Amino acid sequence: MDIRLLDAEPTAEERSAVDDVLGAPGSSWDGGDRGSARDSHTAEFGGRATRERRHLLLPAFQALQARVGFITEGGLDYVCARLGVPPAEAWGVATFYAMLATSPRPRRMVHVCDDIACRAKGAAGLCASLEREAGAPISHEPAGHHVALDREKAAWMHSPCLGLCDVAPAALVVEAGAKTVERSIGHATKDGVLSLLGGKAPGPDGASTPHIGRSPLIVGGGLLERVGKVDPASLAAYRAAGGYAALAKAVDMGAEGVIREVTASNLVGRGGAAFPTGRKWEAVRTQPAQPHYLVCNADESEPGTFKDRVLLTEDPFAIVEAMTIGAFATGAEKGFLYIRADYPLAYERMQGAIVQARAAGLLGENILGRGLRFDIEIRRGAGAYICGEETALFESIEGKRGEPRNKPPFPVSYGLFGKPTTMNNVETFANIPAIVLDGGAAFAKVGTAQSTGTRLFCLSGTVRKPGVYEVPFGTKLSALIGMAGGVPEGRTLKAVLLGGAAGGFVRADELDITLTHEDTRATGTTLGSGVVMLFDETADLRDAVLRIAAFFRDESCGQCVPCRVGTVRQEEALHRIASGKMRGGVKGELALLDELGDAMKDGSICGLGQTAYSAVESAIKRLGLYSDAGSATA
Amino acid sequence: MTTPFVQIRRPDREPKKMVELQVDGIAVSVPEGTTILGAARTIGIDIPTLCYLETLRPVNVCRVCMVEVEGSRVLVPSCSRAAEPGMIVRTGNDRVKHTRKMVLELLASSVDLSTTPGMAALLDEYECDPERYGPPAPPAAAGVRDAAVCGHHTPPNPDFAATLAQPPIVDNDLYVRDYAKCVLCYKCVEACGVDHQNTFAIAVAGRGFDARISTELAVTLPDSACVYCGNCIAVCPTGALMAKREFDMRGDGSWHEEKQTSADTICPYCGVGCTLTLHVQDNEIVKATSPLDNGITMGNLCIKGRFGWRFVQRKPEAGSQEAGTGAL
Numbered sequence: 001m002d003i004r005l006l007d008a009e010p011t012a013e014e015r016s017a018v019d020d021v022l023g024a025p026g027s028s029w030d031g032g033d034r035g036s037a038r039d040s041h042t043a044e045f046g047g048r049a050t051r052e053r054r055h056l057l058l059p060a061f062q063a064l065q066a067r068v069g070f071i072t073e074g075g076l077d078y079v080c081a082r083l084g085v086p087p088a089e090a091w092g093v094a095t096f097y098a099m100l101a102t103s104p105r106p107r108r109m110v111h112v113c114d115d116i117a118c119r120a121k122g123a124a125g126l127c128a129s130l131e132r133e134a135g136a137p138i139s140h141e142p143a144g145h146h147v148a149l150d151r152e153k154a155a156w157m158h159s160p161c162l163g164l165c166d167v168a169p170a171a172l173v174v175e176a177g178a179k180t181v182e183r184s185i186g187h188a189t190k191d192g193v194l195s196l197l198g199g200k201a202p203g204p205d206g207a208s209t210p211h212i213g214r215s216p217l218i219v220g221g222g223l224l225e226r227v228g229k230v231d232p233a234s235l236a237a238y239r240a241a242g243g244y245a246a247l248a249k250a251v252d253m254g255a256e257g258v259i260r261e262v263t264a265s266n267l268v269g270r271g272g273a274a275f276p277t278g279r280k281w282e283a284v285r286t287q288p289a290q291p292h293y294l295v296c297n298a299d300e301s302e303p304g305t306f307k308d309r310v311l312l313t314e315d316p317f318a319i320v321e322a323m324t325i326g327a328f329a330t331g332a333e334k335g336f337l338y339i340r341a342d343y344p345l346a347y348e349r350m351q352g353a354i355v356q357a358r359a360a361g362l363l364g365e366n367i368l369g370r371g372l373r374f375d376i377e378i379r380r381g382a383g384a385y386i387c388g389e390e391t392a393l394f395e396s397i398e399g400k401r402g403e404p405r406n407k408p409p410f411p412v413s414y415g416l417f418g419k420p421t422t423m424n425n426v427e428t429f430a431n432i433p434a435i436v437l438d439g440g441a442a443f444a445k446v447g448t449a450q451s452t453g454t455r456l457f458c459l460s461g462t463v464r465k466p467g468v469y470e471v472p473f474g475t476k477l478s479a480l481i482g483m484a485g486g487v488p489e490g491r492t493l494k495a496v497l498l499g500g501a502a503g504g505f506v507r508a509d510e511l512d513i514t515l516t517h518e519d520t521r522a523t524g525t526t527l528g529s530g531v532v533m534l535f536d537e538t539a540d541l542r543d544a545v546l547r548i549a550a551f552f553r554d555e556s557c558g559q560c561v562p563c564r565v566g567t568v569r570q571e572e573a574l575h576r577i578a579s580g581k582m583r584g585g586v587k588g589e590l591a592l593l594d595e596l597g598d599a600m601k602d603g604s605i606c607g608l609g610q611t612a613y614s615a616v617e618s619a620i621k622r623l624g625l626y627s628d629a630g631s632a633t634a
Numbered sequence: 635m636t637t638p639f640v641q642i643r644r645p646d647r648e649p650k651k652m653v654e655l656q657v658d659g660i661a662v663s664v665p666e667g668t669t670i671l672g673a674a675r676t677i678g679i680d681i682p683t684l685c686y687l688e689t690l691r692p693v694n695v696c697r698v699c700m701v702e703v704e705g706s707r708v709l710v711p712s713c714s715r716a717a718e719p720g721m722i723v724r725t726g727n728d729r730v731k732h733t734r735k736m737v738l739e740l741l742a743s744s745v746d747l748s749t750t751p752g753m754a755a756l757l758d759e760y761e762c763d764p765e766r767y768g769p770p771a772p773p774a775a776a777g778v779r780d781a782a783v784c785g786h787h788t789p790p791n792p793d794f795a796a797t798l799a800q801p802p803i804v805d806n807d808l809y810v811r812d813y814a815k816c817v818l819c820y821k822c823v824e825a826c827g828v829d830h831q832n833t834f835a836i837a838v839a840g841r842g843f844d845a846r847i848s849t850e851l852a853v854t855l856p857d858s859a860c861v862y863c864g865n866c867i868a869v870c871p872t873g874a875l876m877a878k879r880e881f882d883m884r885g886d887g888s889w890h891e892e893k894q895t896s897a898d899t900i901c902p903y904c905g906v907g908c909t910l911t912l913h914v915q916d917n918e919i920v921k922a923t924s925p926l927d928n929g930i931t932m933g934n935l936c937i938k939g940r941f942g943w944r945f946v947q948r949k950p951e952a953g954s955q956e957a958g959t960g961a962l
Contacts, residue, residue: 088837089834089837091850091851092839095784096839160785553843554784584766602700602733
């Protein structure tokens with residue numbers, strides 16, 4: 001492909017950052033020095049060989065971001081030359097991801113979460129005091145500011161949910177350089193953030209000691225069995241705790257045997273859509289097109305969700321083993337783990353687990369000496385909630401903008417790189433080893449007839465003991481909240497956000513809901529990604545609704561009209577109510593929101609647009625949050 | 635050793651399997667692979683479209699052509715969804731009409747649709763009321779929307795409805811990019827990219843409501859990879875991309891489409907033989923296009939065919955050397 005570049009030179013630093021990912025260039029045709037011995041071999045560059053490396057675009061950008069702190073003109077040009085990607089297209093990709101900066105930024109950035117769970121724990125106040133003492137967040141600086149930007153100074157910016165709701169309010173510090181520093185910060189304070197902005201080295205990762213709770217009803221293992229007990233950095237420890245027995249047994253059972261048990265277990269996806277896993281695996285296994293891919297969706301970005309973070313961080317080998325079993329069952333030899341950008345510790349642990357498994361012959365060629373071939377590559381997200389949508393995730397791995405595809409065709413036949421692909425959520429995979437070991441029937445005994453097994457819930461907000469809780473399906477919402485201690489002493493529960501921003505609110509008098517797929521469906525709620533966020537009277541619910549509306553407006557990919565413009569109009573209507581500038585009174589605004597909601601639900605390409613009105617609708621109809629609204633304040 | 639004879643495979647002429655479905659209660663039979671839109675059109679049911687074009691791969695992003703398919707949880711885009719045996723399709727019930735109305739209304743409330751052919755009638759038909767979202771926000775200054783950074787939230791102003799209003803970009807002599815009129819249908823990107831031209835001068839940048847068509851780093855067209863074929867103008871459904879000549883004439887009020895006639899000819903520049911449609915107003919060529927259904931061009935031209943016709947009507951200035959010799 002004949003592409004026109006910007007003619008901007010990369011610095012030595014930028015060049016080496018990109019070469020670390022892509023290898024050294026072969027000739028001047030792909031960005032190397034002119035006059036190299038291979039220059040006349042033009043056929044070596046371009047064509048299919050180059051196009052097939054397109055999926056390295058995002059990793060190359062991430063390398064630039066990590067080394068330099070933003071995508072420079074020279075860096076962009078060099079990446080385009082190396083991968084044969086037209087600069088306009090590469091620019092489209094770079095500007096799609098919030099964690100990639102396309103204008104100069106200081107090397108150290110502190111991302112301060114101001115999403116719903118952190119807001120319930122005072123994030124808005126934290127941001128306000130930061131603004132007073134450390135200046136405006138970088139996003140709100142006028143454009144001209146960047147010219148005089150001090151690259152060596154630190155700056156802060158707002159962030160959507162960082163998946164650290166159990167240690168809210170949360171922040172993330174990222175420092176670009178030869179040795180990149182990335183650290184999650186729990187229980188962020190004004191002084192803590194100020195000292196980071198002042199150059200203090202960050203302490204240990206704030207995601208390292210999660211609080212977990214397990215229902216006494218869980219007999220046998222459960223998903224959190226090893227968490228906090230088995231060293232997550234040691235393969236030997238994992239094996240000593242019974243790890244990798246499932247993989248050996250799976251190979252004995254054969255692919256069809258594994259799928260038979262998974263189907264018998266009645267396991268359904270834990271990412272939010274609750275699709276039967278056995279059916280998905282069988283559909284991929286029987287696809288004639290080759291190769292098959294397997295993807296673990298670890299892009300957990302639903303506000304209020306952090307269960308997958310705990311599994312990835314505390315039990316990484318289980319995910320590697322489960323993915324290997326899944327690959328064996330569905331006939332895949334290559335797997336991807338797509339993990340969100342804001343989980344540095346989880347990334348580190350998963351990376352470590354994969355390296356150790358590979359060294360021990362548990363990944364790669366001839367696994368367990370049984371002729372099985374499979375390997376896992378980790379891909380990191382770059383700050384886009386939409387990439388948790390399965391087809392958007394494929395696009396992102398392929399090096400494109402994370403724009404969801406229209407379905408059908410479904411991923412089982414047309415997934416990653418257009419090939420049959422199995423994609424499952426982290427928690428779904430975590431269930432697999434037990435199903436293989438104990439059999440599907442034993443698994444299905446736990447829970448209810450239609451919702452089998454246990455489920456992880458993320459308790460956050462104004463709850464006494466925030467954390468990840470594992471309970472069997474069929475547990476009452478009130479019992480789950482009880483396990484976490486309810487709201488703090490002397491406070492009253494006002495509402496619970498169930499299922500995340502794409503889920504909905506329920507009232508404090510509705511805690512009798514049974515946590516199963518069938519009961520939540522019947523009551524018009526959803527388990528979604530397992531979010532149970534509590535709001536007591538100190539939390540501003542209308543403010544939370546505004547934040548959810550802002551979230552969807554910011555995270556819409558912009559492809560389809562109902563979502564792109566609808567989420568903007570939804571947020572505007574809520575702001576008109578909040579400021580008392582209603583058009584047609586509150587009634588008129590609520591009717592408008594309903595009309596918008598219907599169109600987004602029916603007309604959007606993917607689940608983001610289809611659920612953008614869910615939480616807002618529940619706040620209006622279930623909580624009656626605006627029924628007495630005539631006044632500007634809640 | 636002799637080179638083996640390789641027979642060039644002719645396109646598959648085997649009759650395709652037929653698919654039977656029902657559209658608005660009428661049984662339709664279409665060849666396998668036909669879209670719902672195609673099936674509906676064979677029986678005279680017209681479904682409005684915006685981002686769809688016969689010569690481009692459907693991207694199904696505008697969501698104007700949504701229809702209801704029995705058994706589907708949400709509506710489906712008729713422009714890209716293939717007809718399946720036994721499908722029961724409804725193209726105009728209340729649910730479909732509501733989504734279509736909202737999509738058109740949302741577009742009309744945020745984008746300048748004044749030069750979109752047929753749009754006024756469509757907005758009337760669906761009783762759209764774009765004003766109900768509030769008065770349109772004042773236009774953004776030049777370059778502001780191009781600099782929008784995703785993930786950086788600016789709270790809405792409750793007094794206004796956000797729009798794409800911004801000054802048109804006039805950075806070359808051949809065409810104008812007026813992104814206040816852009817509905818983000820992706821057609822120009824497809825035409826500039828793999829569907830037609832393979833130049834890749836423009837792509838979608840940014841995210842959400844801030845998504846926009848852009849060159850790399852929003853550089854001007856002369857600094858970009860653009861080759862001025864104008865094939866993006868040919869596919870633009872709203873006039874956001876417009877030949878400079880038309881833009882100027884519209885600006886000074888001298889553009890009168892109703893007075894224009896058109897004539898087909900063959901482009902004189904090279905041996906390809908592209909069909910040119912010359913649009914003439916007051917005996918002057920004001921625009922050149924090529925028919926979409928032309929087997930050679932599929933509506934595409936190059937810079938010469940699309941813009942290189944001014945010499946035809948160049949009048950020698952009185953007293954110039956050319957006037958003296960009578961040369962063009």
